[in-house]
Amino acid sequence: MFSSNELGAIRIAIAFLTLAPFAIIHIRQVEPHRWKYLLGSGLLGNLFPAFLFAYAETQLASGLAGVLNSLTALFTLLVGAMFFQQAITWMRMLGIIIGIAGTAILIFSGGDTNMDNTFYGIYIVIATICYGGSVNIIKHRLQGMKPLVMSSMALLTVGPLAIVYMFTTDTVYKLQHTPGAWEAFMYIAILAVFSTAVGLVLFNKLIHMSTTLFASSSTYLIPIVALMWGVLDGEVIHLWHYVGMIIILAGVFIVNRAK
Secondary structure, eight states: OOOHHHHHHHHHHHHHHHHHHHHHHHGGGSOGGGHHHHHHHHIIIIIHHHHHHHHHTTTSOHHHHHHHGGGHHHHHHHHHHHHSOOOOOHHHHHHHHHHHHHHHHHHHOOTTSOHHHHTTHHHHHHHHHHHHHHHHHHHHHSTTSOHHHHHHHHHHHHHHHHHHHHTTTTHHHHHHHSTTHHHHHHHHHHIIIIIIIIHHHHHHHHHHHSOHHHHHGGGGHHHHHHHHHHHHTTOOOOHHHHHHHHHHHHHHHHHHHOO
């Protein structure tokens, strides 16, 4: 129906339009020096991951993508240590190494699936690195902004780009001529409104209320939900996939528990 790039563009465009009224109301409250950080958050936390996840899941099971998404907590710590002077202990470093080992097992354990397809997990890993950068920008450079204002402004910096790109694709043509296109569009809209727009506001609120690691640990829940939906959708999960999942979650757990 829609290509992965079309899906990513539609998702960001609808999320932007959902929060656009709040952006218009509060745009004068944004200090000029904050815009570069809002753009960074919009690109790393929304635009890039939307396209990366959509492309990866053309070949990768959604359950595996959900587990790989838990790496966000590890990369939040790494990015914080590298660029934001956050402390990193040997215990947390151990957790990172374990998490990376689990990721390698998960990506390269093809089982009965096409081994080439497992490499699509790398796109999810890149997306989680982007998330780690965005979380740190929000916590260390956008502290003090209300979550609703911050979320709407971040989408304001990337939403127009997504809309312009969307009109260079076959999206409009498909909506006019392809049977079932509007139904698919409706499901993307639900994803955009609740997972991207509303989810972004709630996640930014959580970041402000806690530490970056605690907030990024919400990705613990994603593998469970993703695997449940994947199994219900008939996706096949192999033994080594489970091994990789357990190792990843163990690494994230150690990172978050370590002092």
